[in-house]
């Protein structure tokens with residue numbers, strides 16, 4: 001309890017499996033949470049957390065647009081007075097399965113890059129700028145993916161490429177912004193079973209278990225606990241780090 005007492009945390013993708021779990025856990029640990037998602041259902045999820053005593057608000061918006069980030073920051077400051085942590089969890093996956101360079105779906109490619117990368121850049125232009133201007137020693141947590149850490153045979157698939165770019169950018173941001181006392185870290189999940197990807201896990205779940213050293217799929221809370229640690233003062237000397245939450249998958253791929 002209280003590992004995040006009074007820390008104001010923006011969490012995007014908060015209608016999704018991992019970041020919804022994180023929103024619940026952050027509130028239990030004393031944080032004030034701004035849940036953001038493009039799906040309206042994030043509002044009901046925030047209400048549920050509020051009923052359990054959480055200090056939380058929800059914003060519905062597309063994080064690939066700069067105006068959304070301006071609204072997120074304004075609402076956060078108007079409601080909670082400051083911002084300590086920003087978790088860039090919103091993501092689109094490339095699910096067409098066609099990774100051939102000649103026939104790849106360029107519309108899907110653009111959506112994946114806009115959502116996964118542009119949103120991160122806007123979080124820096126808006127939230128990081130606010131932290132620097134107000135001398136707040138906050139922190140950012142971005143999501144890369146175990147699929148971005150090694151060869152996975154999918155050539156130009158947008159998703160792992162976008163996650164590889166996030167990895168490089170997060171390390172660079174940690175190096176260049178350490179002087180402000182602002183930390184940048186990453187989570188690299190794999191095979192964490194989330195409701196919105198049920199179709200994928202129904203189809204490939206057994207295979208994923210077979211290639212995972214711990215022999216099982218992860219739960220959203222497994223990733224949420226790692227986020228609590230990175231967002232908390234327990235990690236105050238940790239920047240540029242990546243925690244894998246993948247049952248050991250990346251040790252053997």
Ligand SMILES: NC(=O)c1ccc[n+]([C@@H]2O[C@H](COP(=O)([O-])OP(=O)(O)OC[C@H]3O[C@@H](n4cnc5c(N)ncnc54)[C@H](O)[C@@H]3O)[C@@H](O)[C@H]2O)c1
Nearest residue numbers: 013015016017018038062063090091143145189190191192
């Ligand atoms: N589940 C895993 O095993 C796994 C593996 C690797 C990486 N990740 C990463 O973990 C993070 C959380 O993913 P998850 O597994 O909980 O997936 P999820 O699909 O449950 O959650 C993603 C959320 O992002 C939201 N979103 C998508 N585009 C948006 C936009 N433009 N604006 C606002 N919200 C938007 C979706 O509505 C969804 O609620 C993601 O960054 C994902 O890439 C997860």
